[in-house]
Amino acid sequence: MSEPAGRAGLPAAAGTSGAASPGRAEIGQPRVWLAAAASYAAIGTVFQVLSPYTAAAGRALGVSATAAGLGMTAFLLPVPLLAVPAGAFCDRHGSRLLTRGGFAILLASAILLAAVPGFGWLLAARAVGGVGAGLVMVGALKMLAARVPAPRLGAALGVFVAGLPIGTVVAFDIIAPVAGGQAWRTASLGAAAAVAVAFTAAASAGADAPPARPARPSPSVPAPAQAGVPVGGGPRVLASADLRWLLALTGVGYATIIAFTTWAPAHVARYAGLTRQTSLVIASVLLAVDIPAAPAWGRLSDRLGRRKPFLVLAFVIYAAGAAALPLVAHAPGPRTLWLAATVVIMGTGCAMFLPATPAVVPALVPSAGSAPATGCWWRPR
Amino acid sequence: MTGMAVGPLALGPVFGGPGTVAGLEAVAALAVLGAVLGTRIGAR
Numbered sequence: 001m002s003e004p005a006g007r008a009g010l011p012a013a014a015g016t017s018g019a020a021s022p023g024r025a026e027i028g029q030p031r032v033w034l035a036a037a038a039s040y041a042a043i044g045t046v047f048q049v050l051s052p053y054t055a056a057a058g059r060a061l062g063v064s065a066t067a068a069g070l071g072m073t074a075f076l077l078p079v080p081l082l083a084v085p086a087g088a089f090c091d092r093h094g095s096r097l098l099t100r101g102g103f104a105i106l107l108a109s110a111i112l113l114a115a116v117p118g119f120g121w122l123l124a125a126r127a128v129g130g131v132g133a134g135l136v137m138v139g140a141l142k143m144l145a146a147r148v149p150a151p152r153l154g155a156a157l158g159v160f161v162a163g164l165p166i167g168t169v170v171a172f173d174i175i176a177p178v179a180g181g182q183a184w185r186t187a188s189l190g191a192a193a194a195v196a197v198a199f200t201a202a203a204s205a206g207a208d209a210p211p212a213r214p215a216r217p218s219p220s221v222p223a224p225a226q227a228g229v230p231v232g233g234g235p236r237v238l239a240s241a242d243l244r245w246l247l248a249l250t251g252v253g254y255a256t257i258i259a260f261t262t263w264a265p266a267h268v269a270r271y272a273g274l275t276r277q278t279s280l281v282i283a284s285v286l287l288a289v290d291i292p293a294a295p296a297w298g299r300l301s302d303r304l305g306r307r308k309p310f311l312v313l314a315f316v317i318y319a320a321g322a323a324a325l326p327l328v329a330h331a332p333g334p335r336t337l338w339l340a341a342t343v344v345i346m347g348t349g350c351a352m353f354l355p356a357t358p359a360v361v362p363a364l365v366p367s368a369g370s371a372p373a374t375g376c377w378w379r380p381r
Numbered sequence: 382m383t384g385m386a387v388g389p390l391a392l393g394p395v396f397g398g399p400g401t402v403a404g405l406e407a408v409a410a411l412a413v414l415g416a417v418l419g420t421r422i423g424a425r
Binding site: 241242245246248249252253255256259260305306307308311312314315316318319322323325326353360363364 | 405406407408409411412413414415416418419420421422423424425
């Protein structure tokens with residue numbers, strides 16, 4: 001399968017300099033996809049495991065449910081702080097160490113959450129989890145960037161982002177019902193088990209990214225072979241106006257998506273008179289639809305060579321769904337069915353957005369090919 | 382990736398639990414904002 005370079009305005013190979021290319025052909029794409037999706041699924045499970053339990057955890061720790069909801073924020077806080085340095089580390093040393101360390105931290109955080117004696121500890125455990133999540137995420141993105149040509153990134157990133165809904169389904173629809181309505185500590189141990197399974201799957205795929213350059217200049221390597229090495233990074237990623245727009249767009253997009261999945265489990269039950277478990281299922285449907293739909297939209301985006309229409313249409317669909325939901329919730333007839341159908345449509349929009357945002361970067365930053373997957377998805381040279 | 386984390390980070394406390402008022406209207410408003418931002422991206 002070869003697609004012409006430059007189709008869709010995308011460089012033929014995002015993510016690797018020539019020095020980083022060796023090894024791409026040695027590992028089949030399914031293994032690359034498995035490693036990526038398993039990584040994001042582990043993150044999604046630990047991130048979402050608290051969401052159904054904000055009220056229960058708040059009661060147990062003597063704070064309000066809204067305060068307990070800060071555990072979601074605490075999880076996300078380390079991610080932007082770590083993104084660029086973790087990406088730079090990945091460029092230098094490859095993704096293997098970073099990813100494995102991230103998995104270990106993620107696992108430890110889930111176990112710690114199950115044992116926290118107070119609210120401060122809960123926030124600390126969640127922040128530790130965010131550190132692990134940031135490392136795993138950067139490692140997975142680096143690996144994808146190193147092993148997938150740019151014209152096929154849409155499909156690959158679709159598989160990657162399907163990991164988040166897989167994690168949400170695991171947290172909402174498997175762990176929460178098994179653990180029970182108040183047993184957030186048990187649920188957290190369930191998340192730890194899920195992380196262990198995901199790590200085993202990701203590690204067995206063996207799809208790590210090699211370093212983008214030697215850790216130290218080697219006199220045995222001719223100078224031209226080290227050309228194209230990514231240098232710098234950090235705040236320079238925002239020198240591109242398009243990347244700034246993409247940063248804002250990604251922030252708004254994920255805020256919209258996660259706002260709904262955080263809001264829905266607690267509110268849909270009261271809003272539409274549903275049971276808690278039905279609300280959880282409906283909330284998870286938003287992301288569960290992405291499991292098949294995100295790779296499919298990503299593949300279509302690759303074929304059409306277009307990213308932007310998917311970004312815009314995704315938000316239009318999401319806005320229409322959110323606007324329609326109050327009407328649907330009080331419509332006559334089978335409300336649960338109508339609600340689920342509306343959320344499925346919203347999830348379809350979500351599935352357009354998730355792979356398109358990272359996949360658009362090579363078109364925005366042509367030099368991204370030599371310095372993949374750091375702070376703003378990619379770091380320009 | 383930074384954007385992925387920053388967006389929910391800013392809104393997490395708002396949407397974090399029962400009793401918050403933002404709800405679906407805010408979700409819809411954010412989605413409209415996202416559509417507008419999407420039109421500003423300089424790529425096909």
